[in-house]
Amino acid sequence: MSETSYLSSVRASYDAVAVDYARLSGADLDGRPLDRAMLTAFAECVRGEGGGGAGGRVVADLGCGPGRITAHLDALGLRAFGVDLSPAMVAVARRSYPGLRFEVGSMDSLDVADGVLGGVLVWYSTVHTPPAGLPPLFAEFARVLAPGGHLLIAFEAGDRRARLEHAYGHRVDLDVYGNPPDLIAGLLADAGLAEVARLVRRPGAREAGPQAFLLARRAGDGERAAREAEAGGAR
Numbered sequence: 001m002s003e004t005s006y007l008s009s010v011r012a013s014y015d016a017v018a019v020d021y022a023r024l025s026g027a028d029l030d031g032r033p034l035d036r037a038m039l040t041a042f043a044e045c046v047r048g049e050g051g052g053g054a055g056g057r058v059v060a061d062l063g064c065g066p067g068r069i070t071a072h073l074d075a076l077g078l079r080a081f082g083v084d085l086s087p088a089m090v091a092v093a094r095r096s097y098p099g100l101r102f103e104v105g106s107m108d109s110l111d112v113a114d115g116v117l118g119g120v121l122v123w124y125s126t127v128h129t130p131p132a133g134l135p136p137l138f139a140e141f142a143r144v145l146a147p148g149g150h151l152l153i154a155f156e157a158g159d160r161r162a163r164l165e166h167a168y169g170h171r172v173d174l175d176v177y178g179n180p181p182d183l184i185a186g187l188l189a190d191a192g193l194a195e196v197a198r199l200v201r202r203p204g205a206r207e208a209g210p211q212a213f214l215l216a217r218r219a220g221d222g223e224r225a226a227r228e229a230e231a232g233g234a235r
């Protein structure tokens with residue numbers, strides 16, 4: 001499947017399920033304390049509470065769907081906005097959270113300047129991306145993050161490949177990809193996003209396998225220069 005047809009299938013599928021997805025997934029975080037713990041840690045890192053953050057800048061929730069996690073970030077005190085490929089998802093998000101900003105867009109080419117975001121959240125929104133499509137996405141995330149900015153990515157751990165033809169009571173046309181956490185950590189590192197921490201938990205209700213949450217950070221300018229000087233000295 002070409003990249004264009006993969007994105008148009010994802011868009012059409014999420015347009016079809018948007019209202020029911022929002023209804024059925026709305027309270028998911030309530031029963032998932034470990035997921036909430038990672039989101040809280042992410043929020044504190046973005047605010048710079050552990051040192052080395054990017055100074056409390058704006059955070060993008062990429063592939064925000066109906067906006068439930070964007071709203072959670074807002075409740076954690078972050079200045080968050082959402083971006084999603086699906087216009088129907090964005091319409092649901094705007095209706096549900098009129099005080100927050102949501103835009104239609106694709107996370108492979110964001111309408112965001114270089115190095116301006118304090119954080120990027122990618123909450124199960126790369127699960128339909130074929131493995132070969134991940135490196136350019138991760139490069140785009142690194143491009144928009146400020147030095148010291150943090151990224152949190154949630155995904156199914158493992159190497160499951162599945163084809164979804166029905167979801168949330170609708171016909172869809174989606175491939176679902178699990179990924180080994182080491183693979184994701186390595187690809188993020190290649191993009192300049194170094195792993196800070198990871199959590200892998202057992203599957204919960206309506207989950208097919210273990211779930212992974214990986215926190216990474218873009219190096220600060222000073223740190224990068226020091227590393228380059230060190231590498232130069234070692235030659």
Ligand SMILES: C[S@@+](CC[C@H](N)C(=O)[O-])C[C@H]1O[C@@H](n2cnc3c(N)ncnc32)[C@H](O)[C@@H]1O
Binds near residue numbers: 106
């Ligand atoms: C499994 S849903 C997760 C939604 C949301 N993060 C949540 O947890 O409620 C995946 C979402 O990612 C979006 N998505 C997938 N690929 C995208 C892309 N290239 N750019 C923007 N959004 C994308 C889909 O439209 C869908 O809303």
